[in-house]
Amino acid sequence: MKNAGIILAVLLMIVHLQKIEAQSYVRPVLTEKEKALNFLQSIDPLTKSQHWQNISPDLFLRNLRRNIEDPDFLYAGRNTNFCSYAALGYVLLKEDPLGYVQFMTELYQNGKAVYGNTTFTPSQGIKETAGQIFYEGELDRNEADQVLFFTLADHFKGYLNVLNRHYNPGDEQTMWASTNLSKFNRMLRAMFKTEIHSTGADLARPKISDLTAFLNDKLSHGNVFLYLNNTVLHRKFHHKTKKRIPTHYVVLLGITEQNNTATITFWDAGYKTRKTINMHTLRWILYGISWSVNKTQP
Amino acid sequence: MECKQNTTLTKLILHIILLSGLLGASCSPPRNFPVNYYKENEEKIHAINYHYQTLYLQKPFAAEFNDKRFESVSFELKTDSLRYIFEFLVSDPHLRDTLYKFGYDTTAVLQLVKDMKEIRCTWINTLDYYVDGNKRLLTFLSIRHKALDIPFSPKKYFILTIYEQPQYYDAEGRLLDKRNLRRLRKVNNEIFWRINDKVCYTLSAKFR
Numbered sequence: 001m002k003n004a005g006i007i008l009a010v011l012l013m014i015v016h017l018q019k020i021e022a023q024s025y026v027r028p029v030l031t032e033k034e035k036a037l038n039f040l041q042s043i044d045p046l047t048k049s050q051h052w053q054n055i056s057p058d059l060f061l062r063n064l065r066r067n068i069e070d071p072d073f074l075y076a077g078r079n080t081n082f083c084s085y086a087a088l089g090y091v092l093l094k095e096d097p098l099g100y101v102q103f104m105t106e107l108y109q110n111g112k113a114v115y116g117n118t119t120f121t122p123s124q125g126i127k128e129t130a131g132q133i134f135y136e137g138e139l140d141r142n143e144a145d146q147v148l149f150f151t152l153a154d155h156f157k158g159y160l161n162v163l164n165r166h167y168n169p170g171d172e173q174t175m176w177a178s179t180n181l182s183k184f185n186r187m188l189r190a191m192f193k194t195e196i197h198s199t200g201a202d203l204a205r206p207k208i209s210d211l212t213a214f215l216n217d218k219l220s221h222g223n224v225f226l227y228l229n230n231t232v233l234h235r236k237f238h239h240k241t242k243k244r245i246p247t248h249y250v251v252l253l254g255i256t257e258q259n260n261t262a263t264i265t266f267w268d269a270g271y272k273t274r275k276t277i278n279m280h281t282l283r284w285i286l287y288g289i290s291w292s293v294n295k296t297q298p
Numbered sequence: 299m300e301c302k303q304n305t306t307l308t309k310l311i312l313h314i315i316l317l318s319g320l321l322g323a324s325c326s327p328p329r330n331f332p333v334n335y336y337k338e339n340e341e342k343i344h345a346i347n348y349h350y351q352t353l354y355l356q357k358p359f360a361a362e363f364n365d366k367r368f369e370s371v372s373f374e375l376k377t378d379s380l381r382y383i384f385e386f387l388v389s390d391p392h393l394r395d396t397l398y399k400f401g402y403d404t405t406a407v408l409q410l411v412k413d414m415k416e417i418r419c420t421w422i423n424t425l426d427y428y429v430d431g432n433k434r435l436l437t438f439l440s441i442r443h444k445a446l447d448i449p450f451s452p453k454k455y456f457i458l459t460i461y462e463q464p465q466y467y468d469a470e471g472r473l474l475d476k477r478n479l480r481r482l483r484k485v486n487n488e489i490f491w492r493i494n495d496k497v498c499y500t501l502s503a504k505f506r
Contacts, residue, residue: 059431137426137427173487237453238366239453272379273381273382274381275382
């Protein structure tokens with residue numbers, strides 16, 4: 001009986017020691033966001049790039065870190081045509097933060113970088129201008145964002161860019177930077193590892209009978225981007241005549257409908273915004289819907 | 299006969315030229331409007347700026363009158379996580395309820411709205427700008443005035459920017475980036491002109 005007690009005590013001790021040993025091997029599982037922040041920590045301090053002469057390595061790293069910590073603040077500037085690149089960047093930051101920081105660091109250090117199957121080789125003109133954007137609000141000091149937006153605008157081209165394909169100073173506000181729907185979809189397909197689908201066109205609105213149900217269905221499977229006429233969501237003048245063309249990209253985060261009125265939550269220009277809008281108006285301003293289908297989700 | 303025809307034609311051409319001149323003159327805003335408007339409303343403008351800045355520091359927001367009768371107002375209420383956009387008639391009691399629900403000083407905000415209407419201010423917001431990498435703030439006011447409402451020409455807004463620090467200007471009175479640099483500072487892609495050290499103006503087709 002005495003021996004049995006000793007054997008039991010020894011067995012318990014062995015089990016306890018094995019537990020301690022096992023625990024010492026278990027490491028906390030890092031999220032993608034933590035991995036991205038650790039990566040940034042590991043490359044700090046960054047040496048000044050020979051390719052991007054006007055980009056300060058400190059500001060570049062600070063901007064990357066801030067983007068990872070809070071992607072909502074990504075900002076395309078007040079007067080640029082960078083909204084499509086910002087919408088893409090916002091989702092990229094949420095879906096693949098580690099891939100984003102590795103891509104951006106490679107781009108900064110080597111002057112070119114690969115993301116997915118796409119090799120980005122920015123032209124000399126944008127390398128000289130990045131870091132020298134003025135009077136665009138917070139974009140002035142967000143040097144990494146300038147590098148990303150300029151690189152995407154320089155690489156992807158659509159029919160709207162036919163007459164102005166080569167960058168000249170100030171072109172961030174011209175057709176050089178503008179994005180038609182098919183170009184936007186090509187950008188999404190190049191930058192995301194998910195399936196991308198789209199409906200609508202540059203000059204014709206999509207015909208969807210139950211728009212709210214349609215958008216909610218797409219939101220349940222992935223990210224949804226809206227291509228719309230921004231004269232209603234972000235009015236800048238009080239003219240009665242409004243241009244019947246889409247001008248802006250936003251990331252849809254949610255939509256509910258009651259009494260023919262929709263409450264939409266969307267991200268653009270450094271903010272998540274919630275606005276109530278008449279369903280008829282929403283249909284009137286909406287020209288394109290692009291969405292990703294995350295295969296891991298049902 | 300030919301001579302009479304020539305005289306009639308000359309008269310017609312003269313009339314057309316005169317009419318074009320008159321139309322041209324009537325299609326441009328009065329040259330001294332900005333300075334006169336500012337002088338007439340200086341006290342109210344600065345009172346609005348002071349009250350708006352005080353309220354903005356408590357809880358950020360922007361306000362827009364979206365009709366020419368100044369009866370309908372739109373608010374952008376900025377919280378930590380979301381920006382809410384609401385539209386109300388000024389007389390709608392839901393406006394007060396909504397401001398209260400979001401923690402705004404309802405009486406002060408409604409007084410600000412009333413003051414904005416008095417000077418025909420259609421938009422008020424705070425914008426950030428950067429000097430040597432440091433963030434600074436300015437108040438951006440857009441005025442929708444009848445004097446600028448000219449037929450057959452795009453709508454014009456009289457924009458005022460009010461700074462906390464004195465600004466630098468060139469010999470023509472244009473707002474400069476810095477004292478030593480000869481670069482013009484643009485706000486919302488517009489060149490601004492001096493009213494005084496801390497206040498500039500421009501005429502713009504956009505109110506924000």
